[in-house]
Amino acid sequence: MLSVNSTPQDSLSQPLRKISGGNGAKRPINLGAAAGCAFDGAKVVLQPISDVAHLVHAPLACEGNSWDNRGAASSGSRLWRTSFTTDLTELEILMGHSERKLFEAICEIKKDHAPAAIFVYATCVPAMIGDDIVAVCRSATEEFAIPVVPVNAPGFLGAKKLGNRLAGQALFDHVIGTVEPEDCGPHDINILGEFNISGEFWLVKPLLDTLGIRVRACIPGDARYLQVASAHRARATMVVCSSALINLAQKMEERWDIPFFEGSFYGISGTSNALRRIAGLLVENGADAELLDRAEALISVEENRAWKRLEIYRAGLKGKRVLLNTGGVKSWSLVHALLEIGMEIVATSVKKSTDDDRGRIKQVLKEECHLHDSIAPSRLYSTLTGGKADIMLSGGRTQFIALEAKVPWLDINQERRHAYAGYEGMLQLVRQTYLAIHNPIWTELREPAPWEQHRDANIREHGEREPDQIPLQFGH
Numbered sequence: 001m002l003s004v005n006s007t008p009q010d011s012l013s014q015p016l017r018k019i020s021g022g023n024g025a026k027r028p029i030n031l032g033a034a035a036g037c038a039f040d041g042a043k044v045v046l047q048p049i050s051d052v053a054h055l056v057h058a059p060l061a062c063e064g065n066s067w068d069n070r071g072a073a074s075s076g077s078r079l080w081r082t083s084f085t086t087d088l089t090e091l092e093i094l095m096g097h098s099e100r101k102l103f104e105a106i107c108e109i110k111k112d113h114a115p116a117a118i119f120v121y122a123t124c125v126p127a128m129i130g131d132d133i134v135a136v137c138r139s140a141t142e143e144f145a146i147p148v149v150p151v152n153a154p155g156f157l158g159a160k161k162l163g164n165r166l167a168g169q170a171l172f173d174h175v176i177g178t179v180e181p182e183d184c185g186p187h188d189i190n191i192l193g194e195f196n197i198s199g200e201f202w203l204v205k206p207l208l209d210t211l212g213i214r215v216r217a218c219i220p221g222d223a224r225y226l227q228v229a230s231a232h233r234a235r236a237t238m239v240v241c242s243s244a245l246i247n248l249a250q251k252m253e254e255r256w257d258i259p260f261f262e263g264s265f266y267g268i269s270g271t272s273n274a275l276r277r278i279a280g281l282l283v284e285n286g287a288d289a290e291l292l293d294r295a296e297a298l299i300s301v302e303e304n305r306a307w308k309r310l311e312i313y314r315a316g317l318k319g320k321r322v323l324l325n326t327g328g329v330k331s332w333s334l335v336h337a338l339l340e341i342g343m344e345i346v347a348t349s350v351k352k353s354t355d356d357d358r359g360r361i362k363q364v365l366k367e368e369c370h371l372h373d374s375i376a377p378s379r380l381y382s383t384l385t386g387g388k389a390d391i392m393l394s395g396g397r398t399q400f401i402a403l404e405a406k407v408p409w410l411d412i413n414q415e416r417r418h419a420y421a422g423y424e425g426m427l428q429l430v431r432q433t434y435l436a437i438h439n440p441i442w443t444e445l446r447e448p449a450p451w452e453q454h455r456d457a458n459i460r461e462h463g464e465r466e467p468d469q470i471p472l473q474f475g476h
């Protein structure tokens, strides 16, 4: 097992590791690649920390590849959406000026933007020429009196998933525990791996507020540097996207004794279970036991309200068949949410899912034939054109397969426009699915085009001929 002082080298030398979940169970984490490089994976995880300047030490292309590729939302600072890069050139690399350029870039950002902190991302080129970004960050921290945090995840180290873990390592090594909050309490929690896509965590936070549960740090969605720096004083942690920051949760449990569990805010029972587990862990760690009763009372009220509002969609969705092409935590949490409203799952992709994710899907779906490591585009197309699914839920990259097959499609990945978390989010997911399936455009699209109707009529009247031998007919 990796220790709390693990380095990227340790991560590389142990492609499989055993970690313990909140219940002490051991399981392997597969670090295999899904897509992207390690730098990309680290940037994806850290960039939503919104009052931080994210400085990419690289030639220009690295930042161009990674900038803001998720729809995370911030309630405050917009600084995180500004792109900073040292834009290394061949001359600076050959002349050995890259470290100096990095230091000057940090100085410029501090002067012009006064960020809460600066995260400096190592990439392939500076790593290969031996730039010591840790030393540069250390001397910049002393010189400019702001935290300058090295994120040591150059792309060649491995895949995006490894980068996710290295991002957690950077927070653990350089950020979390560096600020002591003055307002610790028995109801403080951390949420790890929640990206606040389209602001969906804002649909969940009011529930926690009602219970008097304070989110000390939601990492990374809508996070502030100081919240992350004081996250070590939380009493419990919920890990939302299990593959991204579970190593951080495990290390925080080791060092600061903060118990964690993996959960999801998708679906009605998913949200209720998450609230129950959070309340349970807080009570185990010193909160008053009446929190459990208040949680149950809130769950009862919210579930009743949600089911009443969902009722109008039930008849229109019951028995409709879904092809789910996503991954990670969504592969099981969305399956559960869709089954709750009476839909059927034709197949789900588990390409980016952990072994735990797969286990949960098997529990819900029972039939393994619905699980696919990766569904090839041709397979998606043939499933859709073969009439085996009424809708496909996936990311933007595969939307055109559904559109080509003239089958409804709904975006459920990081670029989506709608928030699907919590009870309100479930209502939105069901409503959007309903609207997509029952949109009248699909009936029209599947009808033969007017020119096809004329061609068919011509063939009936004149038999099969070359196009230039068929008399033209326009209109009716």
Ligand code: SF4
Binding pocket: 037, 038, 039, 040, 058, 061, 062, 065, 122, 123, 124, 125, 154, 155, 156
């Ligand atoms: S693989 Fe290296 S060069 Fe390419 S984007 Fe990632 S960090 Fe940059």
